[in-house]
Amino acid sequence: MRRAAPNRTLALWLGHWPVVAAGVAATEPAAVLERGRIAAATPAALSRGVRVGQRRRQAHSCCPELVTLNPDQRREQQAFEPVLAAVAELTPVVEVCVAGECAIGVRGPARYFGGEQQLTGMILDAVGGVLARQGWPAIARIGVANGINLARLAARHLTGNTHPAVIIPPGEEADSLAQVPVGALGDPDLGEVLGLLGITTLGDLARLEHSEVLGRFGPTGSTAWHLARGIDPLGVSPSSPEPQFRVRTELDPPAERIETLAFAARSAALELTERLGRHARTARRVTVTAETEHGERNERIWGSGSGALVAGDPTRELADRIRWQMEGWLDGPVSQRPTGGVVLLDITPEGLGPLTGTQLNLYDRPSESDQAVSGAVDRLEGILGQDSVRIARPAGGRSPADAFTRVPIRMPSGQQNGPRPPWPGAVPTPSPALVHDPPLPLEVLDSHGQRLEVRARGEPSGVPCRVVRDRHPLEVVSWAGPWPADERWWADGRRRARIQLVLADGSAVLATLENGTWSAEATYD
Amino acid sequence: MYDPTGTGASALPVGEQFSPLLAAGGLVRGSAVSVSGGPGATSLALAITAPGTRKGLWAGAVGMPDLGPGAAAELGVDLERLLLVDHVHHKRWPTVIATLVEALDVVLTTVPAKVRPSTGRRLATLCRRHATVLVTVNPAGRSLPAELEGFVPQVRLRVMTNAWEGTSTDGHGHLRSRTMTVEVSGRGRASRPTLHTLHLPERAGIASGAPPLRQVV
Numbered sequence: 001m002r003r004a005a006p007n008r009t010l011a012l013w014l015g016h017w018p019v020v021a022a023g024v025a026a027t028e029p030a031a032v033l034e035r036g037r038i039a040a041a042t043p044a045a046l047s048r049g050v051r052v053g054q055r056r057r058q059a060h061s062c063c064p065e066l067v068t069l070n071p072d073q074r075r076e077q078q079a080f081e082p083v084l085a086a087v088a089e090l091t092p093v094v095e096v097c098v099a100g101e102c103a104i105g106v107r108g109p110a111r112y113f114g115g116e117q118q119l120t121g122m123i124l125d126a127v128g129g130v131l132a133r134q135g136w137p138a139i140a141r142i143g144v145a146n147g148i149n150l151a152r153l154a155a156r157h158l159t160g161n162t163h164p165a166v167i168i169p170p171g172e173e174a175d176s177l178a179q180v181p182v183g184a185l186g187d188p189d190l191g192e193v194l195g196l197l198g199i200t201t202l203g204d205l206a207r208l209e210h211s212e213v214l215g216r217f218g219p220t221g222s223t224a225w226h227l228a229r230g231i232d233p234l235g236v237s238p239s240s241p242e243p244q245f246r247v248r249t250e251l252d253p254p255a256e257r258i259e260t261l262a263f264a265a266r267s268a269a270l271e272l273t274e275r276l277g278r279h280a281r282t283a284r285r286v287t288v289t290a291e292t293e294h295g296e297r298n299e300r301i302w303g304s305g306s307g308a309l310v311a312g313d314p315t316r317e318l319a320d321r322i323r324w325q326m327e328g329w330l331d332g333p334v335s336q337r338p339t340g341g342v343v344l345l346d347i348t349p350e351g352l353g354p355l356t357g358t359q360l361n362l363y364d365r366p367s368e369s370d371q372a373v374s375g376a377v378d379r380l381e382g383i384l385g386q387d388s389v390r391i392a393r394p395a396g397g398r399s400p401a402d403a404f405t406r407v408p409i410r411m412p413s414g415q416q417n418g419p420r421p422p423w424p425g426a427v428p429t430p431s432p433a434l435v436h437d438p439p440l441p442l443e444v445l446d447s448h449g450q451r452l453e454v455r456a457r458g459e460p461s462g463v464p465c466r467v468v469r470d471r472h473p474l475e476v477v478s479w480a481g482p483w484p485a486d487e488r489w490w491a492d493g494r495r496r497a498r499i500q501l502v503l504a505d506g507s508a509v510l511a512t513l514e515n516g517t518w519s520a521e522a523t524y525d
Numbered sequence: 526m527y528d529p530t531g532t533g534a535s536a537l538p539v540g541e542q543f544s545p546l547l548a549a550g551g552l553v554r555g556s557a558v559s560v561s562g563g564p565g566a567t568s569l570a571l572a573i574t575a576p577g578t579r580k581g582l583w584a585g586a587v588g589m590p591d592l593g594p595g596a597a598a599e600l601g602v603d604l605e606r607l608l609l610v611d612h613v614h615h616k617r618w619p620t621v622i623a624t625l626v627e628a629l630d631v632v633l634t635t636v637p638a639k640v641r642p643s644t645g646r647r648l649a650t651l652c653r654r655h656a657t658v659l660v661t662v663n664p665a666g667r668s669l670p671a672e673l674e675g676f677v678p679q680v681r682l683r684v685m686t687n688a689w690e691g692t693s694t695d696g697h698g699h700l701r702s703r704t705m706t707v708e709v710s711g712r713g714r715a716s717r718p719t720l721h722t723l724h725l726p727e728r729a730g731i732a733s734g735a736p737p738l739r740q741v742v
Contacts, residue, residue: 431595
């Protein structure tokens with residue numbers, strides 16, 4: 001048997017896990033809602049037309065008796081522990097991406113059990129047994145590929161009821177995944193823009209040149225392109241542990257109670273976050289190992305596929321995960337339970353990267369902080385009225401007031417996420433920090449004390465010397481412009497001219513002349 | 526309950542240019558920061574909030590209806606992570622701030638004229654409990670309280686001078702960049718005021734740390 005690549009990974013995916021974890025029977029029509037949309041549903045609900053991604057109202061219209069539930073990260077992780085325990089019987093190191101999904105390195109276990117087919121079969125049986133005891137059908141799906149992200153894509157998109165496991169021969173990942181839609185990569189904005197360019201599947205993406213994709217979409221696009229080409233260097237075994245960031249906590253006396261362990265977990269998580277923060281680094285994965293006084297070990301990798309460990313508050317999320325891992329160990333199957341107290345807690349991050357912005361997420365679960373924000377928005381809308389909480393999105397237009405628009409936060413981000421087209425006649429960046437809508441009264445006077453005018457060709461009638469704002473006169477120190485703008489000349493028409501003015505008190509203002517009257521459209525605060 | 530205050534408090538990132546100004550190297554979670562002084566306060570407040578939003582943290586701006594999203598984006602704010610609650614009656618202001626403090630990581634706000642010290646103390650407790658940073662801003666042209674009575678700021682940033690470059694005496698050019706001096710004072714190691722010179726926005730037109738993709742916009 002040819003030696004498997006070090007990144008050969010088996011990904012296990014349990015569809016609709018949030019609803020399973022809630023303890024709902026498969027025959028009851030129920031669904032878990034996240035941010036107003038269906039995230040998971042029971043087979044009974046699915047058979048009545050409920051679909052993931054639907055809004056609550058839509059779902060109720062095809063299934064009026066649908067019971068809706070809130071997500072609960074803790075409940076989902078705790079319910080997942082028995083499944084993890086079953087997998088851990090076959091291989092000691094498991095990486096958990098999110099409750100309902102995990103991954104293991106294939107090399108060792110496949111050799112031990114006599115092949116990838118055998119290993120896959122054993123995991124399906126073991127997990128199936130755990131699920132059957134809860135009264136659930138076999139929802140386990142497995143993908144095996146060279147790379148954890150490719151394996152997860154395979155588990156989610158290449159499997160089905162009749163073939164719950166797919167093993168992609170090494171090197172054939174690109175071909176096998178070519179029909180998977182780009183939306184599967186978990187980045188809706190990237191998927192949206194790619195879709196507008198006519199690139200709907202991974203196969204389409206793979207046919208582009210890397211330099212084009214990198215230039216247009218940056219590192220996010222580059223990662224997506226590599227996956228589309230079947231290149232995914234990430235496996236489960238730690239590829240680049242960073243010893244200098246490791247946090248080792250010795251517990252003396254040995255800890256036997258979960259509260260003691262939880263406290264140690266919090267301190268250790270905080271220490272790790274600070275160490276990483278001081279070097280402006282983020283970790284893709286964290287390996288958490290606990291050892292007892294009798295030498296028993298429990299090890300798990302907490303990761304999120306290709307993205308950085310967590311958004312929101314990394315310390316609390318990591319501390320929670322360590323706690324769940326310890327709870328699962330202490331309360332798990334008797335055969336795996338420790339016989340002594342924990343004396344050592346070791347946290348080692350790996351896959352360090354710079355603290356940059358968004359990275360690809362292969363799962364689309366919002367973090368707990370996203371859910372908290374959603375709850376706060378609901379409460380505020382109850383107090384202040386609907387649509388009182390907004391977010392700014394690029395619109396189109398020359399004036400600072402038109403360039404962006406405030407939309408209610410619940411509106412999905414739409415077409416506006418590509419680069420904005422240039423608007424001829426717009427005032428150059430930097431943009432003003434304060435935009436006055438409606439504009440504030442302002443008078444602009446020339447050296448003779450007369451109102452400054454801008455002639456037809458965009459020439460000023462003189463030099464702006466003074467402005468009057470709130471009845472206070474202020475000297476103009478320097479200025480720039482005018483920028484004439486002839487907007488909608490084919491319709492009602494708005495002819496405006498703008499100038500930038502730096503005033504004696506250090507402030508700078510964008511003044512606009514329209515219909516013979518000046519006003520302050522914006523202030524460069 | 527998550528309680529990060531104390532010597533081990535974690536701090537929100539503020540980017541290379543501003544990190545040296547702050548004793549903790551960032552915005553201490555659970556604390557208040559006041560940004561005031563002359564013109565430039567809004568940009569300064571946005572610039573120190575921006576790096577957090579790019580790291581996935583949530584921010585909100587209350588009572589700042591004139592806040593310019595273009596400037597915010599150019600200073601590096603992820604607009605999809607900045608909630609805007611523009612118009613709040615001063616009687617509702619404490620409830621709105623309390624609701625946001627519980628869920629967000631940073632809350633920027635103007636301070637209404639009639640806020641009682643007891644409200645300030647209550648918000649201080651909430652911020653500590655939820656590890657939220659409250660940034661009180663006094664934008665140019667509005668004379669509002671710079672800070673909240675009852676919630677003493679950990680750091681006070683006061684814009685002392687503000688000089689734009691790029692314009693001229695005959696209309697050529699355009700506003701390009703600005704040099705400002707900021708006085709930093711506050712509690713602890715920062716108790717003696719220090720003066721710092723900053724460029725905001727920087728000469729390239731984009732504050733340090735903004736992700737390259739934004740330049741296309």
